[in-house]
Amino acid sequence: MQQVQQQTTSDPILEIRGLTQNFGGLRAVSDFNVTLAGKQLTGLIGPNGAGKTTVFNLVSGFYQPSEGQILVDGVPTAGLKPHKVTALGVARTFQNIRLWNDMSVMDNIRVAQHYRLGYGFFHSAVRSKRYRQREEEIAREATELLEIFELKKYADEYPRNLPYGTQRKLEIARALSIHPKLLLLDEPAAGLNSSDIHELIRLIRWIHDRFDVTIWMIEHHMDVMMELCTHIKVIDFGQTIAEGTPDDIRNHPAVVTAYLGDDKI
Amino acid sequence: MLRRYSVHLILATLGGLVVYLAYNEYLGLYYLSVLMFMGVNIILSSSLNLVNGYMGEFSCGHAGFMCVGAYVASVLGVWLFARDRVFGAPVLDPEYALYAFPVIILAGGIAAALAGLLVAFPSYKTRGDYLAIITIAANYIIISAIENMSAIGGSRGFMGMKGVINAMEDTIYLPWMPIWVFIFTIFSVWVIRRYVSSTFGKGVNAISQDEVAAEIMSVNTNKIKTITFMLSSGLAGIGGGLFAYILGYVNPGSFNILKSTEIMVMVYLGGMGSLSGSILAAILFTILLELLRPLQIIKWIVIPLVLIILMQFRPEGIMGNRELGQTFPRLKKFYRFK
Structure with a gap:
């Protein structure tokens, strides 16, 4: 039974409750919660293998969650094929560019x-x-x-003949042709040089201003995240270890430990 | 203006010429049947190209679907319009044979399209080499099933299609078989061309290049796969039906893996994902087969050898994955084909 919704702008575009994903014995994501309101620009960071891309794969319907619920614009996505989830307004890019090269x-x-x-x-x-x-x-x-x-x-x-930075841009443009409400960017700055990164930051900010879209991004380049995001969530081993504004995150002890390791031996 | 209708004009002239020559019996039966096999081969190679070229799967069971079409069209035609040992007197007045013939061929195509589901459903989960094995299995299943149906001749084969052709010619005297082959060949190429050039059909290409990206970018991959496999096998069924009526005799043995390979050779000779390549290759291959006929069984040494040489020196085939208009941009001034 679907509830009648009071449609207001503050309704969350994405709501994730108690999301858990097991791969065999490995718990890749554990009890993950997030609520993204419209027009936000949020970041998701964490060390390698923390489960960031898994979260994105779950949201885009690529995996079915072991536990928990994902609601896109109020609609539960459980049991939907990825193309159906996309049709709800979730577009994404990939860590390694996946354009149709021919x-x-x-x-x-x-x-x-x-x-x-x-x-x-x-x-x-x-x-x-x-x-x-x-x-x-x-x-x-x-x-x-x-x-x-x-x-x-x-x-x-053909895309393969384009420079790498332009390919990234094209992939984002392709995602926007979905008319997404939610745009997931999986490491958009990966493999870019510093001038390309500057352009990317401008591009994402411009997209965020021009299109009515909520952006959620994974990125390892901290300067990109610090500059763009208003809110950042940090996960490690599938668990949320911190969240807050970029300034909160920068000095959060748990984050420093996750990235640089414990000084206890 | 001329550019817009030049293809229609050339086709009409070509078709008219063949029919005229056949009608006045200037064209011997041998040359006529070679021309007809050319048409059937065009249907077969372009429809297989849809799966092997455009979708990037590897189907080696195309002859199986051809077999379904051939048998359904033959049995249906003979049952309805010809006197036969098995079915006895014709069910309908043979006068209607002429009008019912395209429907019968299409019915064979539809049956073959349904048989195509045998491959379409597994393709949701498997691809590449594993799907190729499934297509071979499908080919064997179909042949063995028909071999075991003794009512329609089993492995001895089925005949009586000449009766249907005679019934057509009794109604209006024209060389009907070349006409139908010609029409269905154009129909097949036309359907494929329209399918793959639409945004909907470009989903096929997207699946071939990156299936994950296709699904994430809102392409209903399972639906596209189903349609593509059904279209491909359905057209193969149409080709099979025509093949059966040209020969006047079918037996399951002529649709074995060797026939599938033959179709595959045509696709690879022409170039993957090139419709004009498939047509060109089908024409060349038919001529080559006829030229090598005196060699008899040795031709099956020569043809694979041609394949080896081709793969060594031009693995992308005659046309690569380009169309005629892309290879010779100047030609575009003279024609438009949609």
């Missing part, structure tokens, strides 16, 4: 609108009116998106 940049953006195509095989075969109309809209939307991301000049290029 499809043009334009097609990469177009295919990511798959859930709202509104036509199926039959329409594509007979080229019905609806098909032509929708294809036109899809192409127009994709062009607009490429334009505002300044990627228009690469529209017919």
Whole structure:
């Protein structure tokens, strides 16, 4: 039974309650809770293997949680296939860029609108009116998106021929063509040089201002996190060890211990 | 204007010419049947390319689906419109054979598409080599099932399709088989082309390149896989139905793994993910097979040898994964194909 919701802007976009994930005997995530309200820019950090990406994989429906509940915009995602979760408005990027390398940049953006195509095989075969109309809209939307991301000049290029930083940008643009309410960025700065990182920070801030989207990001570059996020959550061994503003986190004893180790021998 | 209709024009001329030559019997039966096999091979190679090329799976059981189409179309046609040892007198007036024929062929295609589910469902969870094994298994299941149906001849095969063709020709005297083969060949290529060039069908390409990214980017991968496998095997069924009527005789043995391999050779010769490559390769391969006919069984030494040489020196096939218009951009001025 779904409850009737009072739709207000302060309703959480994402709500995770008591999320636990076991891989065999390994508890990758344990009793994880988070509530993201609209338009926030939140960070998730932790040492390698802390379970950050696992949390993202759970939210995007890639794994089914062992325990706990995930609600996207009030809708529980339990039992939904990833493409259905995406259709609810959850887009993500990957730690290692996962673009479709043998499809043009334009097609990469177009295919990511798959859930709202509104036509199926039959329409594509007979080229019905609806098909032509929708294809036109899809192409127009994709062009607009490429334009505002300044990627228009690469529209017919294959992603693998683009510089690494541009590929990152394209992957974020592709995620935004979902029209997400929640954008998950998994280490967007990985593999970028320092000037690219500066541009990335500007890009994320710009996306956050321009689109009505809640951003949740994982990142190892602390300067990126400190500059962008208003709220940071720290996990280690699947458990939340600290959370708060960037300043709180910087000096939090548990965080220092997790990253630098205990001085007790 | 001319650019827009040039493809239609060329096809109409080509079709008209073949029918005219066949009608006046300028074209011998041998050349005519080679041309018809060319059409069937185009259907088979382009439909297999949908799975092996566009979707990046590895199906080696294409002949199995062809077999389903061939048997369903043959049995249905003979039962309805021809006098036969097994079924006795025709159920319907043979006068209608002409109009029912495309429906019969399509029925074979639909049956084959349903058989394609045999591969589509496992493909949700498996891919690559493991799925390839499943396709081989599907091929064997289909052949063995038909071999054990003694009502339709079992492994001895099934015939009587000439009666249906005669019934068509009695109604209106025209070389019907070349006409139908021609129409269905164009139909198949047209459906595939429209499918893979739509944003919906580009999901197939996305699955081939990164299935995880496709699913996360809202592509319903299971649905696309089901449609693609069903379309591919359905078109193979149409090809099979036509094949059966051209020969006038089918037996399960002619749809074994060797036939599947033959179709695969055409796909790899033409280039993965290139529709024009598949068409070109089907034409070349049919001619090659006929040229090598005097060698008899030795041709099965020569053809694999061609494959080895091809894989050594041009592994991407004749066209690579490009279409004609991409390889020769100048050609685009003269035609448009959708």
